[in-house]
Amino acid sequence: xxxxxxxxxxxxxxxxxxxxxxDEMAATAVVDGFSLDVPEGQFLAVLxxxxxxKSTIAKLMNGILVPDSGKVTVDGMSTSDDEKIIDxxxxxxxxxxxxxxQIVATIVEDDVAFGPENLGVPPEEIRKRVDxxxxxxxxxxxxxxxxxxxxxxxxxxxxxxxxxAMNTKCVVMDEPTAMLDPHGRQEVMDAIRMLxxxxxxxVVLITHYMDEAVKADRVVVMDKGKIVLDGEPRMVFKNVExxxxxxxxxxxxxxxxxRLRKSGFPxxxxxxxxxxxxxxxxxxxxxx
Amino acid sequence: xxxxxxxxxxxxxxxxxxxLDARMKIVLTVAFIVSIxxxxxxxxxxxxxxxxxxxxxxxxxxxxxVLKSIKPIAIIVVxxxxxxxxxxxxxxxxxxxxxxxxxxxxxxxxxxxxxRIVCLVVISSMLTYTTTPTMxxxxxxxxxxxxxxxxxxxxxxAMMMTLALRxxxxxxxxxxRITNAQKARGANLDDGNFIQRIKxxxxxxxxxxxxxxxxxxxxADAMDCRCYGGPGRTRMKQMKLRFRDFAxxxxxxxxxxGIIVLNYYFGAVLIK
Numbered sequence: 001x002x003x004x005x006x007x008x009x010x011x012x013x014x015x016x017x018x019x020x021x022x023d024e025m026a027a028t029a030v031v032d033g034f035s036l037d038v039p040e041g042q043f044l045a046v047l048x049x050x051x052x053x054k055s056t057i058a059k060l061m062n063g064i065l066v067p068d069s070g071k072v073t074v075d076g077m078s079t080s081d082d083e084k085i086i087d088x089x090x091x092x093x094x095x096x097x098x099x100x101x102q103i104v105a106t107i108v109e110d111d112v113a114f115g116p117e118n119l120g121v122p123p124e125e126i127r128k129r130v131d132x133x134x135x136x137x138x139x140x141x142x143x144x145x146x147x148x149x150x151x152x153x154x155x156x157x158x159x160x161x162x163x164x165a166m167n168t169k170c171v172v173m174d175e176p177t178a179m180l181d182p183h184g185r186q187e188v189m190d191a192i193r194m195l196x197x198x199x200x201x202x203v204v205l206i207t208h209y210m211d212e213a214v215k216a217d218r219v220v221v222m223d224k225g226k227i228v229l230d231g232e233p234r235m236v237f238k239n240v241e242x243x244x245x246x247x248x249x250x251x252x253x254x255x256x257x258x259r260l261r262k263s264g265f266p267x268x269x270x271x272x273x274x275x276x277x278x279x280x281x282x283x284x285x286x287x288x
Numbered sequence: 289x290x291x292x293x294x295x296x297x298x299x300x301x302x303x304x305x306x307x308l309d310a311r312m313k314i315v316l317t318v319a320f321i322v323s324i325x326x327x328x329x330x331x332x333x334x335x336x337x338x339x340x341x342x343x344x345x346x347x348x349x350x351x352x353x354v355l356k357s358i359k360p361i362a363i364i365v366v367x368x369x370x371x372x373x374x375x376x377x378x379x380x381x382x383x384x385x386x387x388x389x390x391x392x393x394x395x396x397x398x399x400x401x402x403x404r405i406v407c408l409v410v411i412s413s414m415l416t417y418t419t420t421p422t423m424x425x426x427x428x429x430x431x432x433x434x435x436x437x438x439x440x441x442x443x444x445x446a447m448m449m450t451l452a453l454r455x456x457x458x459x460x461x462x463x464x465r466i467t468n469a470q471k472a473r474g475a476n477l478d479d480g481n482f483i484q485r486i487k488x489x490x491x492x493x494x495x496x497x498x499x500x501x502x503x504x505x506x507x508a509d510a511m512d513c514r515c516y517g518g519p520g521r522t523r524m525k526q527m528k529l530r531f532r533d534f535a536x537x538x539x540x541x542x543x544x545x546g547i548i549v550l551n552y553y554f555g556a557v558l559i560k
Contacts, residue, residue, distance in 0.1 A: 064509050086518045094513040101503050102510035106422050106454050113524035115514040126524040148457035162514065 006170050006202050007038040007061055007092065012070035013225075014056055030056045032225040034070070038204060040169065043196045045213035045233075046206045048222035049247040054206045057222070058174040061204065062092040075169070090119060093163035095173040099155035100148075108150075108158055109134065109143040115166035126165075133164035136199075137191045153184025160191050170202035171195060177209065189215070210237075210251045214272050221246065234270045253277035297357075299417040304532060305347040306418045310427035312533040316540050317415045323544045324404045329557040332550040333403055339543055340407045349417045357413035358406060365402045372398035396557055425449045430527060443521065451507070459500065466495050 014031040030053045038044055048054045059065040060072050063079035075091050077084040093115075096102045105111035109130050116126045134140040137157040147155055156176055163171050173192065177185040189212060196203045205216060213219050219236040221229035223246050229236045237243070237250050240258040244250075250258070257271040257280065266284050271277045305313075320339075327333045344354055372394055379393035416424070429446035436442055470491050471477065477488045 059509070062513060064512060086515055089513055089515050094510070096506060096510055098506060100458050101506040104451060104454060104507070104511060106450065110422060110524070117522050117524060118515040118518040120518070120520040120522050123522060123524055123526050126522065130524060166514065
């Protein structure tokens with residue numbers, strides 16, 4: 001099952017159409033000849049600077065947007081097929097950037113129940129799913145609260161619980177931590193990791209935080225609607241110069257190792273976090 | 289702080305009134321409001337007042353909060369009372385003025401009107417004090433569901449109500465933020481005459497409008513993602529009528545019967 005592809009982009013192009021001042025349709029291709037396979041169970045991070053098309057990719061994944069040309073298939077169903085749209089959305093759930101704009105109910109547990117209610121799940125089953133989903137993200141004791149009294153990280157966890165309760169196979173997250181403080185980011189990242197490792201849910205994380213991408217199984221770097229780098233985090237972040245040319249940062253530890261190596265210090269080029277970096281420096285010093 | 293506002297005026301509690309089914313509460317409130325207009329003499333009026341007081345006691349809502357709900361209508365009560373005293377004729381004339389007469393009928397009508405309005409407001413606020421907005425919208429949806437046969441989109445309307453309630457605190461936060469941002473740029477919101485102050489609100493309302501539309505678009509996407517409009521919506525929380533709901537209904541029936549009986553035995557107080 002590991003190799004089964006759950007989301008497949010096949011030479012997809014997409015442009016937002018806007019009516020320009022002279023009433024002509026102005027279209028700029030946001031996604032251009034994009035192909036990508038996401039295998040089931042993978043934790044994929046999509047990186048790229050603003051306007052590179054990464055949010056558009058997210059919206060193409062469950063049919064909020066449909067490609068102008070090419071094809072997006074979810075579990076074998078084309079997102080352009082209107083009749084399959086409900087099935088696609090019960091396979092691929094989505095968490096957005098702004099937690100305030102995706103919570104629909106005035107009470108936490110009612111919001112988590114919203115998805116399964118729409119799918120026509122029987123009431124007792126919804127109750128079970130809601131309790132289970134809230135436990136999973138550590139928000140069970142907040143079930144009777146009003147969402148507007150929660151912190152950003154807590155709201156985002158409620159949104160994640162809402163997706164869990166729908167029993168989706170895959171979750172797409174469009175910069176879920178962008179509006180959160182460091183503490184909230186940590187909470188959400190823990191929930192995402194739990195989702196992927198304990199429940200085997202495929203996660204597509206769109207982000208511009210390098211330290212979040214490092215934790216993924218695979219990193220895809222986008223620029224101008226195309227994939228420029230694709231591979232394990234260790235392989236991708238080796239390309240320090242290329243990433244910088246794209247206007248992206250690398251993790252701080254990688255940056256340090258890169259600068260040390262550049263100034264002639266013998267250190268490996270596949271360092272991702274502080275600990276690896278420290279022990280590599282230590283080793284290099286001992287050799288000297 | 290502004291963040292701590294509660295939507296509606298729900299008073300958190302666990303009285304029998306709180307635990308009653310919201311649908312039953314709405315039906316009973318409507319029944320009570322109708323019965324208010326049955327009262328024809330002081331005996332039935334007294335029964336109504338007693339019933340109202342008893343309801344307040346059972347709800348365990350602090351008296352202060354109840355009085356707060358009457359405060360805004362005090363002017364209306366006084367005004368209608370005065371109008372009734374001066375303009376209703378009939379019965380024994382007490383003061384024979386040149387332009388206005390004060391009659392017993394006038395005074396009685398004024399008294400009846402005032403009591404009725406106060407009881408009406410107290411009982412309706414009992415409904416909102418003991419029922420959360422969510423429960424209210426759910427109940428309204430259920431009660432209106434027969435209208436579906438006339439192609440009225442009841443569940444969509446209920447969803448709109450829920451979303452409106454959900455976004456009140458969010459928009460209040462937003463107003464706060466925009467106000468501060470405009471003040472930081474030197475907007476003067478607190479001075480000037482009435483017209484100037486209203487004009488000063490424009491730079492707050494326009495951004496609020498724009499951001500609300502943006503929110504609405506995002507919310508629509510988020511709801512789509514969660515299959516809103518999908519195959520037959522079910523509800524997690526099922527409303528169930530219990531024994532206490534029927535007991536409450538029985539009490540209401542007895543109350544209305546009591547009013548009718550008292551009306552019949554003691555006759556009308558107003559003399560035609």
